[in-house]
Amino acid sequence: MEFEFSEKAAFQQYFGAAHEMVRRSIKEFVNGEIMPHVDQWEEEGAFPRELYKKAAEVGFLGIGYPEELGGTPGDVFFQIAAWEEVMRCGSGGVAAGLGSLNIALPPILNRGTDEQKQRFVKPVLAGDRIAALAITEPGGGSDVAGLQTTAVRDGDYYIVNGSKTFITSGCRADQITCAVRTGGPGPHGISLLVIESKTAGYSVSERLKKTGWWASDTAEIFFDNCRVPVENLIGEENQGFYGIMENFQVERLQLAVMANMTAQLALEESIQYAKQREAFGKVLTGFQVTRHKIVDMATLVEVSREFTYRVAAGIDAGLNRVKEISMAKNFACSVSDQVTYDAVQIFGGYGFMRGTVVERLFRDNRVLTIGGGTTEIMKEIISKLIL
Template sequence: MMQTTNFFGLSEEQMMIRENVLELLERVMPREKIKELDKAGEFPFEAYQALADAGWMGLAYPEEFGGAGGSNKDLAVLIEAMAYHYGGIATAYNTTIVYAGMHICRHASKEVREELMPKIIDGSAKLALGLTEPGAGSDAASIQTKAVRDGDEFVINGQKLYTTCAHVADYLIVVTKTKPGSGHKGMTIFLVDAKQPGVTIRPLDMLGRHTTHANEVFLDNVRTPASWMIGEENEGWKNLMDCLNVERMCIAAVGAGNTFKILDYTLDYAKQREQFGRSIGKFQVIQHKFADMRMKAETNRLFLYRVADLLDNGQNAVMETSMAKVVATENNFEVANMGLQIFGGAGYTTAYDIEMMLRDARIGPIGAGTSEIQRNIIAKLMEL
């Protein structure tokens, strides 16, 4: 359990969410298992299915789709707790349930929702979102993957890059151009069977997040039914924007939970490690690092729950979710870096988890819209 966190403001039900998910993950995914999976680069299948079996995959989906109809704050609490245990399992959850699954929930046809939502919720269908390309990272409107109608199907050709969890996905949410040369206005999103001929997925060797690593995805004359279009033709950009607030909130939740984990983990070490006849936590230089780490961790949580409340109140909190994403991910990495410094030479070995925490945290300010892009958004909304 979190040692340093003040839980004021959470309902009794939200406290139960936190306690139940932490108890489950501690049982099915102990620390030695996490290290084993990280070293092998293996997806946390057992923990993922355990979360599904416990009903957590449906928390944020409407009851009409078999979900629990939970609030944004419920979702934030759940993901924060998962990330406190291990950031990788929270990323695995987010990839299917939020980044890709929200497109199915909000914009797919009734038939696609009825077919796929139960499989997402019971854990039998994993998804990945294919947006970034070799020539289109921050400039997402410049994607080149094309979809051309052929009767009742669309034929898709192109390449996606850094597609998280594509290697274990049953379905891909693929962002394409159906009207080349028209920028944002010509984008269309499709559901694609990841196992069909023409889809080639190659894992990438990444610095961190080894259990939910990124992949290259090649689409060579891949056919998908026109009925699997997500939303309207040429309106994909609007749908992407519609899902971004929740996505950024959930990324902030990963940063918030993981930052507190690093804080608690390093605090335990500092109380036990002795130099010059006393624990290193007794030295003021170390105490000040912990004071800074605690302030950063608390700031993450304040931003996270603030944006969750705004979204639950129906606010279009684009600026606030962008700020939360920047603050939580940058603080996450900074606290991991400070934690490794406190561990000293021991932290640079694989004997302790702090080196893995540092590697895993580094993607936060890069993925799903860099910190620089988020700052552009914030400045634009300030009418600069």
């Protein structure tokens, strides 16, 4: 295999024997519980709810979370190893759906009370409840400071009105970590509330139909005079914007890893196909143009993965890596854009056919430059930090 040397080097630098054990157990889980069904789930547009319980039992959901909440603490490379292995199922939708807790729980973990962690984190890590993050609204996602869903204090409750859209795991979430306006306009009027789906006045749309990520449920959520107890406020009132911004580092890291793995899988599929597909009496790797295309793909994947790992190590060390993680996300997405495009090209007509892995990777990839902050928003962040 062409990549053995560099994989070993990366392994030695960032991953130790304990990470490898986690990787192996997640690989087994993916091979046993996801791979046999993934094509069917993609076509059906959902994976079964029980998969959360199974993912909890194998320890996947709790990786990186405190032990007292049912998690297994460890550095960020445990999560990266686990995310990479789940992405090996070839469905961004399964990975995104199973991973929605990783964007929903960190604000509660970082800013919530012990009681809130017991109530809203522990059962999610156990696979008994599903958590989603709800920031984006039909009127706009990039301009977080402009959000319009209101939460007006009424005694021991907030009365919530408005709507959220494009929410991953939104159809079946039992709880959402939701950004609401409790104060005046702009970033200083935003708070985070955990809203339970059983709350009167809370309703969800049908699953939204998407270009990719078919197996993940994506919903619009409506609030019609929802009475949310004040004890569900995460952190201080009107300080929610900072909780949202803190959260973006992990979300962007997760998306960079997804992009790198999307590219890695597209590359592996291309190598395998190009070695056996024949044209004009020889295999595709017999053409220099194909060999060079694959070399360019491999080079981009290696460079992007190394940079992402390096930024992750900085985040893990507690350093401010806002600029670098924004760069890593953008770079990884530009690589996965290029590599999935080239992979479809190498597959020719088969690359355009449903049922071919590269066809799904090509579709799933498209959302990565949009979710978790668009490429343009990443560039705005970077420009403010370097200019």
